[in-house]
Amino acid sequence: MSKSGAGGLLSREPTKERGGLPKDEIFDLMSNHRRRYTIHHCKQADGAVPLSDLAEQVAAWEKDKSINELGSAERKTVYTSLQQTHLPRLERAGIITYEDGEVELTNQTERLDIYLDIVPENSVPWGVYYLGLSLLSSLVIGALWAGVLPTGTVPMLAYPTVIVVLFTVSAAYHALTNRRYRFENLDEPL
Incomplete structure (x- = not known):
């Protein structure tokens, strides 16, 4: 479903030709931990990041070790996998x-940010929180109309x-929490 507007063609499913990626492709790209x-x-x-540095860091995260603790076989396995499979896949996707x-992100990565936000475990989803706050507000307003509240x-x-x-206050806290839990602000990726 698309519609024409002043800014050009708008669509729910952006395509690579218009500078976007379909949701399915984004989810497929993000389904692999190395990517x-x-x-x-x-x-x-x-x-830009040298491939050797990238491979070391990815291997360290995978093995839950420091870079200094990695063996050459662990580094080489990740290096080869990145070079032959994952980097070409990310490059084809733009x-x-x-x-x-050397590996460097493109501006296309900004479009992935919405899919990379992290929701902390055991937290109340914000939609449920705001629904509860709205219901409480409706009860207060209803009580005012009914003359129940002084x-x-x-x-x-x-x-x-x-x-x-x-x-x-809720919206400000929500915005700060979202910024803190952005993918790039975490020490280690998920």
């Missing part, structure tokens, strides 16, 4: 450029003010 680790390491780096043994000792505008403050 996720590659993107994560490159996001943390400032500029996520990275790989030239002269308005003589408490100014009538105090109730909606508290509701707006709750939503504002």
Whole structure:
């Protein structure tokens, strides 16, 4: 389903020709931990990353070891896998450029950010939280209409003010939490 607008052709499913990737391809790219680790390491780096450094870091994350503890076979296995399989796949998708043994992210990576946000374990989904806050707000407003809440000792505008403050504080906390749990802000990728 697409629609024409001032900015050109808009679509729910961007295609590579228009500078986007279909959701299925994004999920396929992100389904492999070595590709996720590659993107994560490159996001943390400032500029191009040598393949040898990338392979060492990916191997260290895989083996849950420091880079100094890695054996040459562990490094070589990851290096070969990245060079022959994962980097060409990411390059074909337009996520990275790989030239002269160096890997660098493209602007296409910014389009992946929505799929790379991390939701902490045991947290309440934000949609459920805001639904609960909306229901509570509706109950307060309904109680005001029904005359159940006191308005003589408490100014009538105090109730909606508290509701707006709750939503504002919640939204600010939500924005800060999302920034903290962005894929590139984690020490180790998932």
